[in-house]
Amino acid sequence: MKVALFGPPGAGKGTQARYIVESYKIPQISTGDLLRAQVREGTDLGKMAKEYMDKGALVPNEVVIGMMKERISRDDCRKGFILDGFPRALSQAEALSRIVGLDAVVNITVDTSALIRRITGRRMCGCGATYHVDLNPPGQIGICDRCGGSLYQREDDSEATVKSRLEVYHTQTEPLVEYYRMKGLLKDVDGNRSIEEISSDIVDILAHIEGQ
Ligand code: ADP
Numbered sequence: 001m002k003v004a005l006f007g008p009p010g011a012g013k014g015t016q017a018r019y020i021v022e023s024y025k026i027p028q029i030s031t032g033d034l035l036r037a038q039v040r041e042g043t044d045l046g047k048m049a050k051e052y053m054d055k056g057a058l059v060p061n062e063v064v065i066g067m068m069k070e071r072i073s074r075d076d077c078r079k080g081f082i083l084d085g086f087p088r089a090l091s092q093a094e095a096l097s098r099i100v101g102l103d104a105v106v107n108i109t110v111d112t113s114a115l116i117r118r119i120t121g122r123r124m125c126g127c128g129a130t131y132h133v134d135l136n137p138p139g140q141i142g143i144c145d146r147c148g149g150s151l152y153q154r155e156d157d158s159e160a161t162v163k164s165r166l167e168v169y170h171t172q173t174e175p176l177v178e179y180y181r182m183k184g185l186l187k188d189v190d191g192n193r194s195i196e197e198i199s200s201d202i203v204d205i206l207a208h209i210e211g212q
C-alpha cells in the first residue's frame with residue numbers, strides 16, 4: 001500500500017497517518033518530521049532547512065526530494081508507506097513518480113478557519129504524538145499520555161507563520177489536487193469532522209484499493 005495523505009497544514013494528515021500505520025504496519029514518512037529531526041541534530045541540512053521552515057516557506061525541492069529518495073529506499077518501505085507532507089510541489093510529484101507509483105492520494109479537505117485553530121492549538125511530544133488544546137482535557141495537555149514527555153508548541157505553529165504556510169499551500173501545493181485527480185488517484189475526504197469519522201472513511205478507501 002503506497003499512499004500519500006494530502007491536504008493543507010493542520011488538515012490532520014499526521015493524526016490520520018498514525019491510524020494507518022497501526023492497521024497496515026507500514027511506516028509513515030513525514031518530510032516535516034524528517035526535517036525537524038535534522039534541525040534538532042544541528043546538521044548542516046537542518047540549519048539550512050530551519051531558515052525556510054521558520055518563515056513557513058518550502059525547503060528547496062532538491063533537498064527534500066533527496067531525503068525522500070533515501071527514506072523510501074529503506075527496507076521497511078518494501079511493503080509500502082504513507083507519505084505525509086510530500087509531495088508539496090509539482091516538481092516533487094514528478095520526481096516521486098520517477099521513483100515509485102502511488103496507489104492513492106487521500107485529500108483531506110478542511111475549512112480555513114478551522115485550520116488556523118487546529119494549527120495554533122497543536123501541541124507536540126518528542127515521541128511523535130500530537131495533541132490539541134481543544135481535544136485534550138485541560139491539565140493533561142502538558143504531558144504526553146504515551147510516554148510521559150513534556151508537550152511543546154512548534155515554532156512555526158504561531159498565527160503569523162500559519163498564514164504564510166496556508167498561502168504557500170494554496171499557491172504551490174494545491175495545484176497537485178488536479179494533477180492527481182487527472183491521474184485517477186485522488187480520493188477526497190471531508191476533514192471537517194471528528195478524527196474517528198475521517199479515519200473510518202480512510203479505512204474504507206484503503207480497503208477498496210487493496211481489494212482492486
Ligand atoms: P497535519 O499533519 O495535516 O499538519 P495534524 O495531524 O498535526 O495535521 O493535526 C493538526 C492539529 O489538529 C493537531 O493538534 C490535531 O490533534 C488536531 N486534529 C487533527 N484532526 C482533527 C479533527 N478531525 N478535528 C479536530 N482536530 C483535529
Ligand code: AMP
Nearest residue numbers: 031032052053057058059064085086088
Ligand atoms: P509539516 O510538518 O508538514 O507541517 O512541515 C513543516 C515545514 O517543513 C514546512 O512548512 C516546510 O518548511 C517544510 N517541509 C515539509 N515538507 C516539505 C516538502 N515536501 N517540501 C518542502 N518543504 C517541506
